[in-house]
Amino acid sequence: xxxxxxxxxxxxxxxxxxxxxxxxxxxxxxxxxxxxxxxxxxxxxxxxxxxxxxxxxxxxxxxxxxxxxxxxxxxxxxxxxxxxxxxxxxxxxxxxxxxxxxxxxxxxxxxxxxxxxxxxxxxxxxxxxxxxxxxxx
Numbered sequence: 001x002x003x004x005x006x007x008x009x010x011x012x013x014x015x016x017x018x019x020x021x022x023x024x025x026x027x028x029x030x031x032x033x034x035x036x037x038x039x040x041x042x043x044x045x046x047x048x049x050x051x052x053x054x055x056x057x058x059x060x061x062x063x064x065x066x067x068x069x070x071x072x073x074x075x076x077x078x079x080x081x082x083x084x085x086x087x088x089x090x091x092x093x094x095x096x097x098x099x100x101x102x103x104x105x106x107x108x109x110x111x112x113x114x115x116x117x118x119x120x121x122x123x124x125x126x127x128x129x130x131x132x133x134x135x136x137x
Contacts, residue, residue: 037114055099089120
């Protein structure tokens, strides 16, 4: 996809692309943290983990919107975006832990830690990569 095509998209379309991107990042971080912890993909397909993922994803995306993660322009990212991603990732982990508690789902202690690290690295890393690509580096 040429840069000019992406740069000329309407702002709302760009926000939808970022929302979709973050949806898949949350999905990957959640499932990969479970796969790392259990060393198996059989645990991933449990219904209770699907419910936990759905709740965590919806509330996390709403928190990201409320925190203003989608207000910034990728080309001009500053440190505020990264602090927002850090704070949003912490909130997401707390949501994960609380949802697991209230749904009575056994969640090993390592899963929230792995989820936090993966989510933070993927959120900030992908935005940095997009910014570098758009700036021509």
